[in-house]
Amino acid sequence: MSTHRYALRVACPSIRGVTAAIANYLSTNGCNISDSAQFDDKSTGRYFMRVSFHSEEGRTLSQLREGFAEIVERYAADAEFFDETAKRKVVLMVSRFGHCLNDLLYRWRIGALPIDIVGVISNHTDYQKLVVNHDIPFHCIKVTKENKPAAEAEQMRIVEESGAELIVLARYMQVLSDEMCRRMSGRIINIHHSFLPSFKGANPYKQAFERGVKLIGATSHYVTADLDEGPIIEQDTVRVTHAQSADDYVSLGRDVESQVLARAIHAHIHGRVFVNGNKTIVFPPSPGSYVSERMG
Amino acid sequence: MSTHRYALRVACPSIRGVTAAIANYLSTNGCNISDSAQFDDKSTGRYFMRVSFHSEEGRTLSQLREGFAEIVERYAADAEFFDETAKRKVVLMVSRFGHCLNDLLYRWRIGALPIDIVGVISNHTDYQKLVVNHDIPFHCIKVTKENKPAAEAEQMRIVEESGAELIVLARYMQVLSDEMCRRMSGRIINIHHSFLPSFKGANPYKQAFERGVKLIGATSHYVTADLDEGPIIEQDTVRVTHAQSADDYVSLGRDVESQVLARAIHAHIHGRVFVNGNKTIVFPPSPGSYVSERMG
Amino acid sequence: MSTHRYALRVACPSIRGVTAAIANYLSTNGCNISDSAQFDDKSTGRYFMRVSFHSEEGRTLSQLREGFAEIVERYAADAEFFDETAKRKVVLMVSRFGHCLNDLLYRWRIGALPIDIVGVISNHTDYQKLVVNHDIPFHCIKVTKENKPAAEAEQMRIVEESGAELIVLARYMQVLSDEMCRRMSGRIINIHHSFLPSFKGANPYKQAFERGVKLIGATSHYVTADLDEGPIIEQDTVRVTHAQSADDYVSLGRDVESQVLARAIHAHIHGRVFVNGNKTIVFPPSPGSYVSERMG
Amino acid sequence: MSTHRYALRVACPSIRGVTAAIANYLSTNGCNISDSAQFDDKSTGRYFMRVSFHSEEGRTLSQLREGFAEIVERYAADAEFFDETAKRKVVLMVSRFGHCLNDLLYRWRIGALPIDIVGVISNHTDYQKLVVNHDIPFHCIKVTKENKPAAEAEQMRIVEESGAELIVLARYMQVLSDEMCRRMSGRIINIHHSFLPSFKGANPYKQAFERGVKLIGATSHYVTADLDEGPIIEQDTVRVTHAQSADDYVSLGRDVESQVLARAIHAHIHGRVFVNGNKTIVFPPSPGSYVSERMG
Known part of the structure; x- marks a missing residue:
């Protein structure tokens, strides 16, 4: 397969819509989610998400990071894109x-x-x-x-x-x-x-x-x-x-x-x-x- | 809290964008996701998702089901909304x-x-x-x-x-x-x-x-x-x-x-x-x- | 079966021969050992034994206790005979x-x-x-x-x-x-x-x-x-x-x-x-x- | 310590007195039992025993085996003495x-x-x-x-x-x-x-x-x-x-x-x-x- 297997980690304050924003971003950028998990910590008000996905239309990690900067800013998020297969x-x-x-x-x-x-x-x-x-x-x-x-x-x-x-x-x-x-x-x-x-x-x-x-x-x-x-x-x-x-x-x-x-x-x-x-x-x-x- | 705790189960063919469509739908309808899990079965091409959420703006289950019909049709999905606290x-x-x-x-x-x-x-x-x-x-x-x-x-x-x-x-x-x-x-x-x-x-x-x-x-x-x-x-x-x-x-x-x-x-x-x-x-x-x- | 299922617990200082003394006593008194376990604690010098047995020739608990008194004394033992099936x-x-x-x-x-x-x-x-x-x-x-x-x-x-x-x-x-x-x-x-x-x-x-x-x-x-x-x-x-x-x-x-x-x-x-x-x-x-x- | 740590394995028909015979033998030969376990299989009528002991008076394995021959014969036993520390x-x-x-x-x-x-x-x-x-x-x-x-x-x-x-x-x-x-x-x-x-x-x-x-x-x-x-x-x-x-x-x-x-x-x-x-x-x-x- 010519697709790359990447993952994204996000931690940010718990705000409605963040999951949608992330899912939209990946979908719009030709990425197909293969599995994901989320946790919303009620006691701290922090939201955590990890998504595995395939970049099916060739977006590179640096392209994905760049485009994601807007979401990072909007949600005051810590975000990390990485290649799951890189050592x-x-x-x-x-x-x-x-x-x-x-x-x-x-x-x-x-x-x-x-x-x-x-x-x-x-x-x-x-x-x-x-x-x-x-x-x-x-x-x-x-x-x-x-x-x-x-x-x-x-x-x-x-x-x-x-x-x-x-x-x-x-x-x-x-x-x-x-x-x-x-x-x-x-x-x-x-x-x-x-x-x-x-x-x-x-x-x-x-x-x-x-x-x-x-x-x-x-x-x-x-x-x-x-x-x-x-x-x-x-x-x-x-x-x-x-x-x-x-x-x-x-x-x-x-x-x-x-x-x-x-x-x-x-x-x-x-x-x-x-x-x-x-x-x-x-x-x-x-x-x-x-x-x-x-x-x- | 006056919000209701609901959950949504979806099974459908694995198609890019389905997670985004679901997350968007919930967000647009005033629902805040508290946790979710997904699995994409490569061997069968089936996608499975379960989402827990709070309906923060008062949408009822029947309203949510009705509005979701379009997604059900678009993705040939089996979908079920339910009240997590109902016995x-x-x-x-x-x-x-x-x-x-x-x-x-x-x-x-x-x-x-x-x-x-x-x-x-x-x-x-x-x-x-x-x-x-x-x-x-x-x-x-x-x-x-x-x-x-x-x-x-x-x-x-x-x-x-x-x-x-x-x-x-x-x-x-x-x-x-x-x-x-x-x-x-x-x-x-x-x-x-x-x-x-x-x-x-x-x-x-x-x-x-x-x-x-x-x-x-x-x-x-x-x-x-x-x-x-x-x-x-x-x-x-x-x-x-x-x-x-x-x-x-x-x-x-x-x-x-x-x-x-x-x-x-x-x-x-x-x-x-x-x-x-x-x-x-x-x-x-x-x-x-x-x-x-x-x-x- | 007309035999009784009894057990014996013994704790005493670790002295060579105590296992033999106990096993002899039971055998001589018509008791058949069905399972047993022992532990010799090197750090405290204490010996512990538990034996399950069938009294095949009709010895009662009180008879067994009485005859065992000599061993209790010889080995400074704490010993207890009991009926495993008694509540x-x-x-x-x-x-x-x-x-x-x-x-x-x-x-x-x-x-x-x-x-x-x-x-x-x-x-x-x-x-x-x-x-x-x-x-x-x-x-x-x-x-x-x-x-x-x-x-x-x-x-x-x-x-x-x-x-x-x-x-x-x-x-x-x-x-x-x-x-x-x-x-x-x-x-x-x-x-x-x-x-x-x-x-x-x-x-x-x-x-x-x-x-x-x-x-x-x-x-x-x-x-x-x-x-x-x-x-x-x-x-x-x-x-x-x-x-x-x-x-x-x-x-x-x-x-x-x-x-x-x-x-x-x-x-x-x-x-x-x-x-x-x-x-x-x-x-x-x-x-x-x-x-x-x-x-x- | 100058003592040797040995073990004995015995399997034989379940006959009353076999535990006593083994324990006596070891005690008589200057061996101190450190732990043992037994199991009497009711369904097959077979008795199994494993004993760990220290030969405190210098009996060697071959001496112990030789003297034990009489018990082996009496109880139709399979018996094996071995050095627990030997590789x-x-x-x-x-x-x-x-x-x-x-x-x-x-x-x-x-x-x-x-x-x-x-x-x-x-x-x-x-x-x-x-x-x-x-x-x-x-x-x-x-x-x-x-x-x-x-x-x-x-x-x-x-x-x-x-x-x-x-x-x-x-x-x-x-x-x-x-x-x-x-x-x-x-x-x-x-x-x-x-x-x-x-x-x-x-x-x-x-x-x-x-x-x-x-x-x-x-x-x-x-x-x-x-x-x-x-x-x-x-x-x-x-x-x-x-x-x-x-x-x-x-x-x-x-x-x-x-x-x-x-x-x-x-x-x-x-x-x-x-x-x-x-x-x-x-x-x-x-x-x-x-x-x-x-x-x-």
């Missing part, structure tokens, strides 16, 4: 637990997530060989109390030079500075190995074991200056019994962490997530968005 | 297992499902007292090979005289005739006590036990002339182990059956289900649609 | 949300839980008619700051006179006094409408909504003087999205609360739960233990 | 979908499964480089209708020469001969990408899509001469909607397939699975059995 550049950060890294490298290799991993940053060297063998630049940046500002400057330099629009903390165990959190607001996704808000901070599996919960979980969220308090994108849980130790939890948690993080990235990368105060809106996946490019 | 009339049918009946009576009592149970039909008398004590008409209609046509005629008479638009087979263990299935197409919901298509027909828990599955399930579907082959609305599963017998499955299955059926009814009653060949489209629930009227 | 007397307490009450009444009616509900205590009158129509004594005891000690004395009188060995707080919204908690230690089961330890105290669904979690949950635990901090017996979760309000959570939570509470009671009543510090051991269900007596 | 030799077989292979290589690398992967056999060369880079022998054996007996002979030669006691079909898409199935009975584990018994044979995701199910699943089972009919070890499901295509299912299914297979292998390798006719008994995991050796 987004991502930098991964990891410390010593490698399961999320391994999982994301695999999904990237088979094209199950439309991302380009343009770099991996670690405060350890454990995964240097693994990453390099994937032909991905590996950056070891040790972080200490003393060098933290310099280390973060170096991290940010790598992110910016690589053109990455998203940082994924794939079990990166250093707390980022408030400044870095603010600067990359809505662009850093973390996986925390508990069902937040339970068991924030260090050693959540040990905390969970000591409390005697019957399910452990994982939470993927945008990183903010408040540790483990950012907007939650995805969570899931797995059953444990009295017969499992905190060390068992670490292993059982690997699978749920890897999957929760991958799902959160899938949602973010496909433009399905909107930050709404300290919460998120996560729209359902578009048809075909899970299809991977390769068998394995 | 739909439902007839339940039950045999000897009463858990789904009990569950639905409870949800009805607390206003958790926008239904009016206008009658219960059974081929046994076990639940006569229970139903009558809820001030719901109870109809015992014995069914034998010989009287089946007459029995069904009587069942249909009750359905029609009560104005019910939906029949729920809440563990009704008689097979309906092809004719009744056709006549009530898309208007009879059954709960089958297996994860279809596994274990069709009689004694699915015994079949499941003999096969040694590790999860048992329940399936709610529209009834068609093909036994246990109708379009599936909802399914779920629950874990079993070697230590449970087929009789244990019967008990463990009660909870999952009750919930799967209730979820299927919720989806149907809120106009979220579209039959698409032998499959269904089930759109997500609108905000607030689970809220019940009473505490218990 | 345990239970008092339910409820306030204004009736879903757990309704669910437990149903399970009791069909014999899905081996309990006798010997009374329902409420600080409201909402469920008087429902309870009385089940031929169960209903006790309305209003609780205020002023009369709390007297009210609890009255509650305890009812529990004791009825011979109840377990109190189930089926959405009873009053905090019990420390004294009552201590006196009934390990004999009061509560259902809390959150996934503890998240969202303790009042309005957990509102708290969950405000935090923006993607799963809500329920927790059943033994009541201790520390509010919502007692040993957890069972937990489960259900998925929510941005499109559900806190009031939607209340409805969605009903199903998971009812089931989590019923599972916790099932485990307790069948002697599968051991309190181990502030945690619990919950052994798997014996074959046949879910089988209900009636169809509905 | 079992495994051969993987794979075709073109590599997710299970990738997942198992990762678990093996971090020591999350006590296995030695002593070879990978494939009918394609896609994963040669991946496998070889893990320093695992890779064997490409093309299979055609004509060379099937010779190909299987070669496969069996590799299995035998490597000393593997288990073959894992990690998405190996060739049907094995009846003879190979019989010869390796109970020693070949397959992952089928459907919730069996639904959707046997080829293209289960396409079958599932066409039926319109709301959950897809995966099943791990022992391979028998009846295709997709062997004893089921583990199953799980994942939710899909109308908005996912059969190709989406392929991707969504990867995660559930990988995990179901890994759980089945975990159960088998730890001696928790007993074949019981065409079904399995799967005992709960021993404390600590999920702990992995490395972080990643």
Whole structure:
């Protein structure tokens, strides 16, 4: 097919007619909507919409953006047009637990997530060989109390030079500075190995074991200056019994962490997530968005 | 608020501009969309849309329907406007297992499902007292090979005289005739006590036990002339182990059956289900649609 | 079969040979083990065992207890023999949300839980008619700051006179006094409408909504003087999205609360739960233990 | 600690006293039971037991086996003593979908499964480089209708020469001969990408899509001469909607397939699975059995 598959994200104050205005615009510009979702938040008066469409008459993204400026202004909207099939550049950060890294490298290799991993940053060297063998630049940046500002400057330099629009903390165990959190607001996704808000901070599996919960979980969220308090994108849980130790939890948690993080990235990368105060809106996946490019 | 909360369901051939036409129509008629969902089935070329909206300038349902006739014609659409808060009339049918009946009576009592149970039909008398004590008409209609046509005629008479638009087979263990299935197409919901298509027909828990599955399930579907082959609305599963017998499955299955059926009814009653060949489209629930009227 | 189905629970310091001693005792006394489970807690040095068996040569419970005294002494054991088929007397307490009450009444009616509900205590009158129509004594005891000690004395009188060995707080919204908690230690089961330890105290669904979690949950635990901090017996979760309000959570939570509470009671009543510090051991269900007596 | 952690598996006719005999034997031989599970199958009259224990007085496995011979004879038992920490030799077989292979290589690398992967056999060369880079022998054996007996002979030669006691079909898409199935009975584990018994044979995701199910699943089972009919070890499901295509299912299914297979292998390798006719008994995991050796 010669058509392009694009998507549009809009967030604006809830005003009657906005859906019609957007639908008209797309129709008038030769775009055929394939699926869409909307949410009108009564408590905040904000309206959110995501539309997938085919540009059947050849309009390019820049043409679509240009023509849409009038609607953006009329509705005081935040709007973003993007190509659903274009790969987004991502930098991964990891410390010593490698399961999320391994999982994301695999999904990237088979094209199950439309991302380009343009770099991996670690405060350890454990995964240097693994990453390099994937032909991905590996950056070891040790972080200490003393060098933290310099280390973060170096991290940010790598992110910016690589053109990455998203940082994924794939079990990166250093707390980022408030400044870095603010600067990359809505662009850093973390996986925390508990069902937040339970068991924030260090050693959540040990905390969970000591409390005697019957399910452990994982939470993927945008990183903010408040540790483990950012907007939650995805969570899931797995059953444990009295017969499992905190060390068992670490292993059982690997699978749920890897999957929760991958799902959160899938949602973010496909433009399905909107930050709404300290919460998120996560729209359902578009048809075909899970299809991977390769068998394995 | 003096506004009315309505919804619109549309199914039509997939043609560019239909979303815009609908959104324009609603906007022009003083309606504010609160949430919507769409699906464009590439394989069948059919387009499906459900919109929830507030009629802020007082348009009534009949006014909205009238004005919409032009769009219906232009797009060869099936369209239905309805009041999301109006209760739909439902007839339940039950045999000897009463858990789904009990569950639905409870949800009805607390206003958790926008239904009016206008009658219960059974081929046994076990639940006569229970139903009558809820001030719901109870109809015992014995069914034998010989009287089946007459029995069904009587069942249909009750359905029609009560104005019910939906029949729920809440563990009704008689097979309906092809004719009744056709006549009530898309208007009879059954709960089958297996994860279809596994274990069709009689004694699915015994079949499941003999096969040694590790999860048992329940399936709610529209009834068609093909036994246990109708379009599936909802399914779920629950874990079993070697230590449970087929009789244990019967008990463990009660909870999952009750919930799967209730979820299927919720989806149907809120106009979220579209039959698409032998499959269904089930759109997500609108905000607030689970809220019940009473505490218990 | 003329044999009796009994069970034995043992908790004692972990000492080599205790399993053999117990198994020998049962074998020597004509008892055939049908299933058993054990757990040796390395961190506390405590050993826990539950055995189901058939007394094939007619030993009664009191004979078995008597002969076992020597083992109890030798291993400093807490041991309990009981008849798995005997119904345990239970008092339910409820306030204004009736879903757990309704669910437990149903399970009791069909014999899905081996309990006798010997009374329902409420600080409201909402469920008087429902309870009385089940031929169960209903006790309305209003609780205020002023009369709390007297009210609890009255509650305890009812529990004791009825011979109840377990109190189930089926959405009873009053905090019990420390004294009552201590006196009934390990004999009061509560259902809390959150996934503890998240969202303790009042309005957990509102708290969950405000935090923006993607799963809500329920927790059943033994009541201790520390509010919502007692040993957890069972937990489960259900998925929510941005499109559900806190009031939607209340409805969605009903199903998971009812089931989590019923599972916790099932485990307790069948002697599968051991309190181990502030945690619990919950052994798997014996074959046949879910089988209900009636169809509905 | 100088003690060894061993386990014992016993299957025999259900006779009173067998638990006592086993427990006595272990106690007498200086072994301290850490956890155990039993199941008495009423329908077949078979008794199954698994015990984990520490040999505190230095008895070796061969000493324990020798002394146990008398019990084996007395109870006509199948018994197996093994070292829970010893790694079992495994051969993987794979075709073109590599997710299970990738997942198992990762678990093996971090020591999350006590296995030695002593070879990978494939009918394609896609994963040669991946496998070889893990320093695992890779064997490409093309299979055609004509060379099937010779190909299987070669496969069996590799299995035998490597000393593997288990073959894992990690998405190996060739049907094995009846003879190979019989010869390796109970020693070949397959992952089928459907919730069996639904959707046997080829293209289960396409079958599932066409039926319109709301959950897809995966099943791990022992391979028998009846295709997709062997004893089921583990199953799980994942939710899909109308908005996912059969190709989406392929991707969504990867995660559930990988995990179901890994759980089945975990159960088998730890001696928790007993074949019981065409079904399995799967005992709960021993404390600590999920702990992995490395972080990643």
